[in-house]
Amino acid sequence: MEYRDTAHSQRALAILIAVAAVLQVALAPQISILGGRINFMIILAGVVALMGNASQAVYVGFGAGLLYDLTSPVPVGLMTLILTAGSFLLVQMASAGTSGFSSTSLRFMGIFSVGVCMLNGIALFFMGSERDLLLSLGGHGLMSAVLTTVVSIPFLMLSGSMASSRSGFSAHGYGTRFKSASRGRGRRLR
Amino acid sequence: MPRSQGFSSLNNNRPSTGMRPFVVLMIISVLLLTFYLREGDTGIIHGVRGFVTTVTSPIRYAGSAVASPFNALGNIMGNLTASQETLEELRAENEQLTAQVAELSEAQETATRLEQLLGLQSTYNLQSTAARIIGDSGDAWSRTVQINKGTADGLSINMPVCNASGVIGQIIEVSTNTATVRLITDENSGVSAMVQATRAQGILQGQPDGTLRLEYVTTDSDVQEGDIIVTSGIGGVYPKGIPLGTVSSVTRDDNATYYTIVVTPASSGTENNEEVLVITSLTAEQTASDEEVAEANANPQGTARDASSDSGEADQSDGDSASGDGSDGGEESDENAGTIAEAGQGE
Numbered sequence: 001m002e003y004r005d006t007a008h009s010q011r012a013l014a015i016l017i018a019v020a021a022v023l024q025v026a027l028a029p030q031i032s033i034l035g036g037r038i039n040f041m042i043i044l045a046g047v048v049a050l051m052g053n054a055s056q057a058v059y060v061g062f063g064a065g066l067l068y069d070l071t072s073p074v075p076v077g078l079m080t081l082i083l084t085a086g087s088f089l090l091v092q093m094a095s096a097g098t099s100g101f102s103s104t105s106l107r108f109m110g111i112f113s114v115g116v117c118m119l120n121g122i123a124l125f126f127m128g129s130e131r132d133l134l135l136s137l138g139g140h141g142l143m144s145a146v147l148t149t150v151v152s153i154p155f156l157m158l159s160g161s162m163a164s165s166r167s168g169f170s171a172h173g174y175g176t177r178f179k180s181a182s183r184g185r186g187r188r189l190r
Numbered sequence: 191m192p193r194s195q196g197f198s199s200l201n202n203n204r205p206s207t208g209m210r211p212f213v214v215l216m217i218i219s220v221l222l223l224t225f226y227l228r229e230g231d232t233g234i235i236h237g238v239r240g241f242v243t244t245v246t247s248p249i250r251y252a253g254s255a256v257a258s259p260f261n262a263l264g265n266i267m268g269n270l271t272a273s274q275e276t277l278e279e280l281r282a283e284n285e286q287l288t289a290q291v292a293e294l295s296e297a298q299e300t301a302t303r304l305e306q307l308l309g310l311q312s313t314y315n316l317q318s319t320a321a322r323i324i325g326d327s328g329d330a331w332s333r334t335v336q337i338n339k340g341t342a343d344g345l346s347i348n349m350p351v352c353n354a355s356g357v358i359g360q361i362i363e364v365s366t367n368t369a370t371v372r373l374i375t376d377e378n379s380g381v382s383a384m385v386q387a388t389r390a391q392g393i394l395q396g397q398p399d400g401t402l403r404l405e406y407v408t409t410d411s412d413v414q415e416g417d418i419i420v421t422s423g424i425g426g427v428y429p430k431g432i433p434l435g436t437v438s439s440v441t442r443d444d445n446a447t448y449y450t451i452v453v454t455p456a457s458s459g460t461e462n463n464e465e466v467l468v469i470t471s472l473t474a475e476q477t478a479s480d481e482e483v484a485e486a487n488a489n490p491q492g493t494a495r496d497a498s499s500d501s502g503e504a505d506q507s508d509g510d511s512a513s514g515d516g517s518d519g520g521e522e523s524d525e526n527a528g529t530i531a532e533a534g535q536g537e
Binding site: 022026027031036053054055056057058061066067068069072075077081084085091120130132135140141143 | 219224257325
């Protein structure tokens, strides 16, 4: 049962990654609103981090950042670094229960988007790619973060449906990631 | 005791904190960034990026195709608001004709742009390749566009790109079948430029807010609102005499050495599916000769307007000297000359 569940969630994750990657390459360069652009890689990293699996979040954050760097005229490694660190921090802050669309998950996604965009803007400024810090942060950074957060809503919903289908099939339930540890500890005590 | 109930089992059940992959991937990220910043334009990471760009270009084309109807819709809406009076007259005359104009406006604009491009190509005798814009930059911080031609079509880094209005930018990255063009409005862009009427030299620099400024023009130069700014050809990248924009304001601060000159770009903007010309090579007449560079450095302030107007037009038509007789170049001008020559090299 768990085997089937894992395969199902892996497939759903693969679909999520593929959709986000295609949208990043095809759609993100076409849409610009008030100096901001949607960053589907931030959405992908954030949604996966909110699922609560730390290793998975770090790997996806790294991959998402790398794809962004390789498909945009930016220094390669910068967004990779930011999204890897950001995903790790987000997964530590958010518990596994924050997956799916809720006010809590949207708040986390908003904070994550703003943090990543601000860090990116600051880094670009200090690397000499941007000359106006205020415009880099307030114009491009903030607007991109807002757009990204808004567009993340359907992705959060999709991740929620993934999580619900996963718990529906599970024999153990995946309430929190701390459960399995206590279960292991209990077994040891016996 | 069965092995599964031992201490190792407890370790297996403990959820991963992700610390190990986090540390490893952070180190890889830092190394990637370091290598990218240190390697040249033809390094391994640039090569990988070129490969990824080539592989993903079909998806980019698809995105461009999907987005183009929305661009056309935007143009129609823009026309409706921008020229309301004209449209009302047309509607009064013939409503059917108005609808037809709206439907065909996109095709008409394309045809016009192509005609203008051909005109630009023949006027300046440009060795060029036509390309089409397939999308903007994927990030919000840079002003770049992607075009649908790459190394397979003979394009390479640093080639200038023009549209019907004039220069729009320069290729900064190229893959097999696509290239990235940094627009002149990008804040990292700098073009050796001059005032067409007086041949006053400067560097046309993009600004963070998307405007253009002509910098390093000394206050003893003659620059006025409405003056046309053209490429000077000093950097050896852009052919000389191609329009860049028009001076929209000239201000001079107290005790300032240089003017603050804001320039309106010749091109009102780039849009998806727009046709552009990539200048693949320059002829000897299109580049500034050593004498012209030396003359421009000696007299960066150019000539007086009246004296230069005739020679300026002659220069423009036959692509000859970039500077006239000019006035004396003092210490200040010599300093400026060094700056312009230096910046021109980095074009």
